[in-house]
Amino acid sequence: MGRFTRTLTAVALAATVVAGTAGWASGSTQRAVTGPPPGTAAWRADTALGRTLPDPRDATPAQVSRFFGELSGMERQELVERHPLVVGNLDGVPLELRYRANSLALRASHDPRYASLAVPGRQILAFDPRGRGQVAEVFGDLRTARHVSVVVPGSDIDAGTFDRRRDVYGTPAGMARSLYGETGAGSAVIAWAGYTTPVGLGLDAATGGLAQAGAVRLTRLTAGLAADGLPAPVVFCHSYGSVVCGIAARGLGATDLVVLGSPGMRADDVAGLHTRARVWAAKDDTDWIDDVPHVRVAGLGHGNDPADEGFGARRVPAEDATGHTGYFAPGTDSLRAFAAIAEGVTR
Incomplete structure (x- = not known):
């Protein structure tokens, strides 16, 4: 009876994802560039x-x-x-x-x-003009870096919003630039907008199709870094980007996976990611992602909250971050913790 009740609850919550009554809004359907x-x-x-x-x-x-x-x-x-x-x-x-x-x-x-x-002067590692446009940019000297990080963004990111002036720390360039500024010499950060992201918070954001396609491209990126003789990266995954990272986790070859503002990673817990990387999670109390049901049923939703204790991820302090895009803001505990992880200081 308990399992039946939980199933009905999950179905009801998944329905709210589609209906837009639990934080999801309408969005246009995207076709992944593959x-x-x-x-x-x-x-x-x-x-x-x-x-x-x-x-x-x-x-x-x-x-x-x-x-x-x-x-x-x-x-x-x-x-x-x-x-x-x-x-x-x-x-x-x-x-x-x-x-x-x-x-x-x-x-x-x-x-x-x-x-x-x-x-x-900009170090553009990838530029694909198809669709809404995909871009990757490097901050720092990637060739000589001892520590490499990759920032994977969530919804509404493309060539036109890669480094927009509004909501800077919700963009891959803004997040990467801020992280690089906190780490500095000896580190390099890649802002990777190399997949087709959802637009808005509609069905694309509630399902895993775009994340599946993105995971293939992210895995190839990290394999390319290894082939070029560069250090294994720390991968930071924001919002829907954490869905991409969850699917890709098995093949990334990352030392650490850090998720922030995550709707779920399509895994029940850290063990379900099948990765040797250390897994970290951050979520502040004002992040609207808490209003989204952390369920996965009938292809909808992305599963358990990585920031919940039962998931098994190491917790990143984020009490002074604000909203869904404040984790990389200068002066926050979360940014300081991210820099320590990126530099291999935290064990």
Whole structure:
């Protein structure tokens, strides 16, 4: 009888997710950008180097890295100039070539959404103009960093909102910049908006389809970092981004997973994530995410709250953070704790 009652309760709560009576609002349905980078067909047909180029559809980041390691500097530059969108988005390509390729691609774009990203000096690790646009940017010297962090954002993030001036610490660039400022020398932070996020808090945000697609791309990112000889990262996952991280956890190769303002990770507890990474969770008392049912039934909802004691995550202090996007605000206990985790200080 108890199980039956719990099931009815879960169904009722899931219904409120769809109806929008428990914190979810309407949102438009999105189609995930998946598959290889734009320009792949021309890349695959290119025989200018007299050798077969690695197929972006199925080459692993390690295979891509080995291929580029065998090229001369002139050959590398030729590929950057001929195929900037492939080189700039292909995990396993040395990061310096990706910066160069994405700079070329951004300068060639006439979309005003990307104007600020094309400013000289920005280290753009990925730039995919398809759909709403996807971007990744590096803060710090990733090549020499002893500690690397990746920030994975939640809903309503794309090329146009990557570093908006409003609600700065709800953007990947704002979160990453703030974390880098708290850590500084010896650390680098990647702001990764490399997946199609939900728009609004409708059905996309209540289900796992976009997160599944995002998890594949996030896993390839971290595999690319490893192939390029960079340290295993700490991954910070905000809001719906924590759903992405929960699905990807098994294959991320991260030292730590830090979730904040999480609607759930599609796992009952830390053991259900099947990861060797240490798992941390932060949630402040004023975060509206508490109004969302932490259930998972009939494909709706994302499961248990990682900030609950029973989930088994290590708790990050967040009492002085405000709202859903205040965790990276300067001066907060949560930001200080995040920096300690990013630098490997907290054990």
